[in-house]
Amino acid sequence: MWCTASGRGGTVTTTSAFRTLRPSQTFTTEILQGYKQTYGVGQPIILYFSQRITDKAAVERALRLGDQLAIEAFETRVLVGRHPDDPDKLKSAPMPKEIIAKFMNG
Numbered sequence: 001m002w003c004t005a006s007g008r009g010g011t012v013t014t015t016s017a018f019r020t021l022r023p024s025q026t027f028t029t030e031i032l033q034g035y036k037q038t039y040g041v042g043q044p045i046i047l048y049f050s051q052r053i054t055d056k057a058a059v060e061r062a063l064r065l066g067d068q069l070a071i072e073a074f075e076t077r078v079l080v081g082r083h084p085d086d087p088d089k090l091k092s093a094p095m096p097k098e099i100i101a102k103f104m105n106g
Contacts, residue, residue: 027051 032046
């Protein structure tokens with residue numbers, strides 16, 4: 001990277017180098033509707049993340065289109081377990097009655 005500054009004392013040019021930090025871990029995401037597609041106003045866009053996201057707000061801030069926020073987001077959680085035929089896959093699990101009661105009765 002190089003930079004030039006000019007002022008009353010003249011012009012100074014300097015060169016510098018830097019590296020960004022390597023993240024300790026990364027994740028991938030998959031979009032349900034299709035890559036590089038156009039979506040209508042109000043159309044839900046579903047993203048699947050390769051791991052649990054602990055900072056939801058950071059992900060929401062990162063989903064931008066140019067300089068503008070690209071989404072208004074909310075989160076939906078479901079109960080899952082390992083698929084009995086393929087432990088590398090997940091399978092939805094029924095919601096326990098105790099949890100349903102908490103949602104219904106507060």
